[in-house]
Amino acid sequence: MQKIVIVGAGIASLTAAEALRQNGFEGKITILGEENTLPYQRPPLSKAYLTSDELPSPTPIRSPNFFRDNNIEFEQGCEVTALDRTAKQVVIQGGRKVQYDILILATGARPRPIDLPGENSKNVFYLRNFDHSAALRNALSAPEHKKVAILGAGVIGLEVASAANLLGKQVSVFEASSRAMCRVASPLTTNFVTNRMALDGVSFCFNACVNQILSEEDRVSGIRLSDGTTKPADVVVIGIGAVPNAELAQDANLSCDGGILVDSNMCSSDPDIFAIGDCAKAVNLSTNTPIRIETIHNAMLQAQIAAAHICGKPSPPISPPRFWSDLNGMKVQCVGIATGYDRIQQRPTENDNAREFWLFSGDRMIAAETVNLPTRQSKLSEALSER
The missing domain is CATH 3.30.390.30 (FAD/NAD-linked reductase, C-terminal dimerisation domain)
Structure with missing residues (x-):
């Protein structure tokens, strides 16, 4: 085992690379990142970046010295388009091939798209990367954009609602379920949070089905609910969940089911390919069922587990999500x-x-x-x- 390739450039991939070195791996480590930037922190994208007085720069997860000090090769602007499991190669857009002995997929997830008339109107936003955050921040900073509609009351939707509310916008949140954050928290917590947000001026509409994004001259003007009610909006943010970036694995015939299926060591159905972070679906001890968990804590823990197994070292202690x-x-x-x-x-x-x-x-x-x-x-x- 001489070369490990990691596809993806987030907290999972950097943690895996660091853990491999800490566990004694001395071979070559290559991280392939799709964006043209150093790996950066994503939590501020839906929080501090949106309310910053000046357009912030991405906050690096690690300094450039991290790669040099740990002898890690980092390539940015590399979109991996295919895996060749027989030849043990990844194919980068343009045709270049990179050989691996062990491959770690840390490809993350992307916003779940919405299929509605008007979804391509100007000032309709998704939020996942820095460019998304910068564009949304620019729209929220415009004084003429007074009304913000957020589709989805998950964590991202509520964070954007909080930021827009802090900026003095009229914020309305529309959620198809009966309450906010229904996939990650209990009703007592979510009701307490949304009641406090409502006191600060955020409007919530639950059991709401949006069937159209309205526009005037290709610029968003509001939304239409399934009961025919219309709500004006100058900015619309869509936050209805995430889709795992599992296409590389699927096309390579790895076992997938709502994510890349992995065992307790983060190993996929190919013993030389691991998956970690938002793209991976692993059995969690809390539920004893395969589940995909989109948190920094989970990404780091799975990275450490995979690195330990690859190096033949004991797994780190398992802690609750x-x-x-x-x-x-x-x-x-x-x-x-x-x-x-x-x-x-x-x-x-x-x-x-x-x-x-x-x-x-x-x-x-x-x-x-x-x-x-x-x-x-x-x-x-x-x-x-x-x-």
């Missing part, structure tokens, strides 16, 4: 996976602006959620790990 979000001055944090619970217990807090909820399946605590208790997440993660 976790995520965090900043919403209208609230720090929302969750540990574990909020599914399969049959009881929620509210824990006492010292002030009315904070909340702590424990989620149980029978007598076993399977998740915990906090609002404005930033020091509790690590302790709750330890508690869950012991159960």
Whole structure:
């Protein structure tokens, strides 16, 4: 084993490269990134970047010295178009081929597209990369853009709603489900958060089906709901989930099902190909079912597991999934996976602006959620790990 190639340039790929060196791998490591920039932090894209007074630059995950110091070859602007498993090569757009002994796919995910009339109108945005964030920031900074409609009340939708609200915009969030963040948090947490956001002026419309994006002269002017109601909007943001970038794996006949299927060591159906991060679907100990988890914590942990297995070293300790979000001055944090619970217990807090909820399946605590208790997440993660 002389050469490891990592496709993708996010936190998963950099963590994997670093962990490979820490575990003693001395061969060649090559990271192939599609964007023409150093790997950068993505959480600020839906938060601080949108409200910055000046257009920020991408915040690198690691300094350029990281690659030199760890003897890692990083190639930017490299779109991988195919995998040749027989020849053990990846094909880069233009035809160049890169040989590998071990391949790690860290290709991430992309915004789930919406299929509506008017979706291509000007000032309709998705949010995944820095260019998306810069374009949305530019639209939000325009004084004439007063009304913002957000389709989807997931984490990204609420973060953009929070940023637009902070900028003084009239923000309306439209969600097909009965509540916000229904895939990642319990009703007690999401209702507390949306009620506080509503007090700050964010309007929520649940059980809402949008069937058209309205426009005038190719510029968005509003949305139409399935009941015929129209809502004016100068900016529309679509945040209805993400799709794993699994096409390379699918075309190479790797096992996929809503993501690249991997075992507990992050190994795909090809023993020389691993998948980590947002593109990977692995059995999680919290659910005992294959699941795709789109968090930084998950991406880093899976990268460390894959690197340890490749180097023949013990896997790092498994810790429960976790995520965090900043919403209208609230720090929302969750540990574990909020599914399969049959009881929620509210824990006492010292002030009315904070909340702590424990989620149980029978007598076993399977998740915990906090609002404005930033020091509790690590302790709750330890508690869950012991159960």
